[in-house]
Amino acid sequence: MISTVGDVAGWVQGEVVGDPSQIIRAARPLSDSPQADEITVVLDDRFLSQFHASRAGAAIVDMSAAVNGKTMVRVKDPLMAFVSIVKRFHVLPSPEFRGIHPTAIIHPSATVAEDVSIGAYVTIGEGCVIGPRCRLNNGVMVGHHCSLGEDVQLGPNVVLYDGCVIGNRVTILANSVIGADGFGYRTIAGKHVKIPQVGHVEIADDVEIGACTTIDRATFGATRIGTGSKIDNLVMIAHNCQLGRHNLIVGQVGLAGSVVTGDYVVMAGHVGVADHCKIGDRSMLGAKAGVHKDVPPDQKMLGAPATPAAEQMRIMSSLEKLPEIRKDIREIKKQLGISDS
Incomplete structure (x- = not known):
């Protein structure tokens, strides 16, 4: 050109x-x-x-x-x-398959809009609703009683377990798994006994989810992802989490069960958040932050355990000086005749 x-x-x-x-x-x-x-x-x-x-x-x-x-x-x-x-x-436009591939398996009770693209070896379960202009790439599995809004795009081999509710204009990239069992166990008589996970996942409008991300269904009720949130590859969101609107969740973040975030929260790569923590509106968690308690709104947190950014910078500065400080202490002890053992 x-x-x-x-x-x-x-x-x-x-x-x-x-x-x-x-x-x-x-x-x-x-x-x-x-x-x-x-x-x-x-x-x-x-x-x-x-x-x-x-x-x-x-x-x-x-x-x-x-x-x-x-x-x-x-x-x-x-x-x-x-x-x-x-x-x-x-960037050459990808040739787009229109219609339903002959190898797709669609339950007779499912409702599928006329102007969809359903690729090879897609399976759609009982009672599902697939909205207008949805595009389901090869190998997608949609469980029973799922609902997809308008203009949803599911990448190759995406799995939606039973009961998932997907809003309008949602994109989920290849190999992500939405609605799998949450990791819930009780130790009874020396054995780990599974707590049945009978909830589901709800993803609001305009959400984008990267490749190989997992979002577990709730124990009861719903795990929810708020409107406009963008979730990167290789993110783990556990059962019962409630994400607010327009969150940015970067690769390899892990949220334990029942984490609640406000709106416009940002989590950089490798952030880990302990169960039941609440992250306030507009807070930013820096890379590798380890969050073990609630974070108020409008905070910038760094480190593990996560502390306010200004405090963490002072800690890091002090750590860099530790060898020099240790040397000074040895010299002072020597002058005072104190053993360094």
């Missing part, structure tokens, strides 16, 4: 500074050494000098970027503009 800088600017409603007739054949980030017929992106003014030193023919930049001889396209949001351009040059 061959275009000009002027063409590219039109795609993203940008302003050309320089030569709009410059030929562009591809889009490539600065780290991939873009060439003279390629356009790149500058996400921060700190990288402008790297762009000017590169062979790139043009760059997508912020509206405030300074001019110094190379062709640029100024936009309000360089990242999203560049994503759009990359899609134009490099």
Whole structure:
């Protein structure tokens, strides 16, 4: 595909500074050494000098970027503009299967909208409702009495256990498992006896769930994921959890049973939250934070056990000085004639 800088600017409603007739054949980030017929992106003014030193023919930049001889396209949001351009040059639309594949197994009592895409070897159980424009990729298993709203997309081999309620415009990527048994046991007479998990999972509108994530059904009632929340790959959400609206849950987070989060909570990678903890609105938990008690709203927490970020930074600073402190203590004990044993 061959275009000009002027063409590219039109795609993203940008302003050309320089030569709009410059030929562009591809889009490539600065780290991939873009060439003279390629356009790149500058996400921060700190990288402008790297762009000017590169062979790139043009760059997508912020509206405030300074001019110094190379062709640029100024936009309000360089990242999203560049994503759009990359899609134009490099991302081929996937051929989309429409209709129901002959190998799909659908229970006669299920209700399936006419304009769906149901791939090979999909199974849909008794009493299910599959809404308009849903797309179920190959190997999906939908248990009995599940409900899917409009425009739901389930990636290959996604499993929905019985009773799952999925809202509108929900995306669940490959191999995720929604509604499996919660991990609940009682020790009776020296044996771990399973507590039956008879609840279900409810996922609200506009939620996205990454690959290989698991969300367990509730012991009773529902495990709930709030509207607009985005959950990364390899996340574990245990039974009875109640996530608020627009949470961001990054890879390898683990939430124990009955965790409750407010709205706009952010959890970075490897965060672990103990059972029955409550995380307040807009709180942010840094990578590898270990949360063992409730977190009030608007907090930034780091470390294990998690403490407020400012306090944790002081602790980390002190830890870095421990060898020096230990050396000083030995010297003082030596001067005082105190044994260091």
